[in-house]
Amino acid sequence: MKKVVIIGGGFAGSKIAKELENKFEVTIIDTKDYFEFTPGILPAIVDPECMKEIRVLHTNYLKKAMVIVGRVQKISKNEVFIKNKRIKFDYLVIATGSRYQFPFKDHEAILTNRANQLRNHCNGLCSAKKILVIGGGFTGVELAGDIVCKYPEKEITIVHSMDKLLERLPEKASKYAQKFFKKKGVKMIFNELITSDKKNVYMTNKGTKIKTDMAFLCVGIVPNSEFMQKSFPALLDKRGHIKVNEFLQLRGHRNIFVAGDVTDIKEEKTAQSAQEHADFIIENIKKEEKKKPLKKYHFMNKGMLVSLGNKKGIFCRKNLVMTGTIPRMIKTALQNSEMKPYR
Numbered sequence: 001m002k003k004v005v006i007i008g009g010g011f012a013g014s015k016i017a018k019e020l021e022n023k024f025e026v027t028i029i030d031t032k033d034y035f036e037f038t039p040g041i042l043p044a045i046v047d048p049e050c051m052k053e054i055r056v057l058h059t060n061y062l063k064k065a066m067v068i069v070g071r072v073q074k075i076s077k078n079e080v081f082i083k084n085k086r087i088k089f090d091y092l093v094i095a096t097g098s099r100y101q102f103p104f105k106d107h108e109a110i111l112t113n114r115a116n117q118l119r120n121h122c123n124g125l126c127s128a129k130k131i132l133v134i135g136g137g138f139t140g141v142e143l144a145g146d147i148v149c150k151y152p153e154k155e156i157t158i159v160h161s162m163d164k165l166l167e168r169l170p171e172k173a174s175k176y177a178q179k180f181f182k183k184k185g186v187k188m189i190f191n192e193l194i195t196s197d198k199k200n201v202y203m204t205n206k207g208t209k210i211k212t213d214m215a216f217l218c219v220g221i222v223p224n225s226e227f228m229q230k231s232f233p234a235l236l237d238k239r240g241h242i243k244v245n246e247f248l249q250l251r252g253h254r255n256i257f258v259a260g261d262v263t264d265i266k267e268e269k270t271a272q273s274a275q276e277h278a279d280f281i282i283e284n285i286k287k288e289e290k291k292k293p294l295k296k297y298h299f300m301n302k303g304m305l306v307s308l309g310n311k312k313g314i315f316c317r318k319n320l321v322m323t324g325t326i327p328r329m330i331k332t333a334l335q336n337s338e339m340k341p342y343r
Helices: 011-020 048-054 115-120 122-127 138-150 171-183 271-289 325-342
Strands: 003-007 025-030 034-036 055-057 066-069 079-082 085-088 091-094 098-100 130-134 155-160 187-190 194-198 201-204 209-211 214-217 221-223 256-258 304-308 312-317 320-324
Touching (some): 003 011, 011 025, 011 091, 011 271, 048 055, 130 138, 138 155, 171 187, 171 312, 171 320, 312 325
Parallel strands (some): 003 025, 025 066, 091 256, 130 155, 130 214
Antiparallel strands (some): 034 055, 098 221, 194 201, 201 209, 312 320
8 A cells, every 4th residue: 555644643634644544554643642622722721621522542543544653853755754763655744733932032921732731730820810811812812711711810911912802803703802801800901012021020012011920822823844944945934834736735746745734825724724624635645546636725614713711702704703602502512523533
């Protein structure tokens, strides 16, 4: 059988591995030995038991694929280099995702893209009186919502560089989120950037000082593409995203596909997008094997769900905005549905 190597075990990588392992010799390389439902990570800060519902070992849902835990150092046109190993491939899928990176040198803020990191700070959050959330996009809003609903007595501040929360969503969604937080007593600071911190005192670019017991960083997402620098530096854009063609192939390379947050496609970097990429790549690898024309990628917008604690939420699709309890119920049902194939 032809060899398919997949770098990354998130939404795209895990789905591709699961779908192709019966038709190809599949190897999945991940920095961890489990799949994690990342949209469910944030509630872990207030309820560590949530991790049991959002995590499953790769070896539990993959019956034939080989799982390698490690970090890829570089790739070539037909090999992946990891530690002292060289892994040959006929097809490669890069689905390495993204991470948060601190925008300032000295920092004590907590990264919010791994459940383990949040769980380790759960006790600290319980005793903290003042909480700072840096960033008012999707992640910052959901994290602040989880904290304020679990700990309504805490003093929570959101600092956002834009003039409103959830600025990429319709105005109605932004206003609903701001009204929700205002009612909960959350302080919101707009049009300011956190530029430094020292001993739990954070400073903005406009001179605002914020004293806090804990701070969470929800800005500064960067793609995980460092391993491309040695062999394919020209195929990275200025922000480090990997350049792809209309078939989700690495530009100029028919046997290398790219999926998820790490692509240079101009769209929201969501789990939904990653899964759409996976479907197209699965089909295109099969078509490539049969020497058939490949399918051009086009994203089908199924909407955006944002939770505000465990009872409220927002659903947006184009100009349609739904708020309240129903969107939150939909998000819970969606999580249960998407985790089912991995259990």
